[in-house]
Amino acid sequence: MTATPRRRTGCRLADLTWPEAADLIGDGLPILLPVGAAAKAHGPHLPLGTDRLVAEAVAERLLAQLPLLIAPTIGAGYYPAFVDYPGSQHVGAATFQALVTELAESYLRHGAERIVILNNGVSTAAPLQLAAHDILHRHGIRIVIANLPALGHSCDGLWEAExxxxxxxxxxxxxxxxxxxxxxxxxxxDTVPPAAEEEDAAPLHLRRPVRLTPEERPGGSLSRSGATGDATRATAQKGEKLLAAIIADIVADLRRLWPDL
Known part of the structure; x- marks a missing residue:
């Protein structure tokens, strides 16, 4: 008689004891490492912890569908565009890259062979890619990076504002x-920018660093609100649809990479 395969169940690493963590890591469950700013300006209407809240919400919803081990969120990161807004925190790119690399390597030392970084940021994407390359060259392990701002394109038709x-x-x-x-x-x-703050109608094809500022200063891009878009058309229903689309994208890709999930 053939035994029925045991269904593996994921959980949050912080809820486990170390022997429990050792067992589940040994079972081959992927580590999901959320990255989201714990303190970064998001206009006058959203909390500083917005990026962290979204990353953790996505992680919890993934946990409901896949056997993953959710690592504690990395809340400090490379966010140079927001340093002028009170309460916002930022570390240099090299520091952030080193932090992520060392944390990932700690899970590899404990026996993990599959790591997914859940990145809810734009400026963090490049340092994370470099960290992933470092780990590949040092350990032969390919880190998977899910950049949340780049997912959920099936919902592009929902948005009413630019x-x-x-x-x-x-x-x-x-x-x-x-x-x-x-x-x-x-x-x-208050998120709708005055005409004086709007960018030129013909954007450059060339890229330049961005530093938003609440008041005019050399080299800064003026944004008195700390937002760069019109939030007045936002609804919870649109948010739920976007969340579902993001989850579907990640689940589909992870199951293509690792069919045992």
Whole structure:
């Protein structure tokens, strides 16, 4: 009689004892490492911890579908565009890269062979890619990176306002779905930039570093609100659809990479 395979169940690493963690890592469960700013300006209407909240919400929903071990979130990161806004925190690219590399290597030492970085950031993407290359060359392990801002394109038709990229309709919809009590609804209109703050209608094809500032200063891109988009069209329903699309993208790709999940 053939034994029925045991269904593996994931969990949060921080909830385990070390012997329990050793058993599950030894079973080959992938480590999911969320990266999301614990303190970064998101306009006058969203909390500083928006990136962390979204990354952890996505991690929890992935846990409901896949046998993963959710590592503690990395809340400190490379966020140079927001250093002028009170409460925002930022570390240099090399420091951030080293932090992620050493944390990932600690899981490899404990026997992990599959690591997924769940990145809820834009400026963090390049240092994370470098960290992944370092780990590949040192250990022969290919780290998987899921960049949340680049996922969920099946929902592109939902958005009514021009995409802003930060604390806009899209990101505000996510927060309304995840933590509506933390959204300052009375400040949504403050995210619409005055005409004087709007970028030139013909954007450059060349890339330049961006540093947003709440008041005019040399080299800065003025954004008095700390947002770069119109959040007034955001809804929880749009956020739920975007979350579902992001989860579907990640689940499909991870099952293609690792059919045993």
């Amino acid at each position: 995409p802003g990229g930060h604390a806009d309709e899209k990101e505000t919809s996510l927060l309304l779905a995840i933590a509506p009590a933390l959204v300052r609804l009375g400040r949504l209109a």
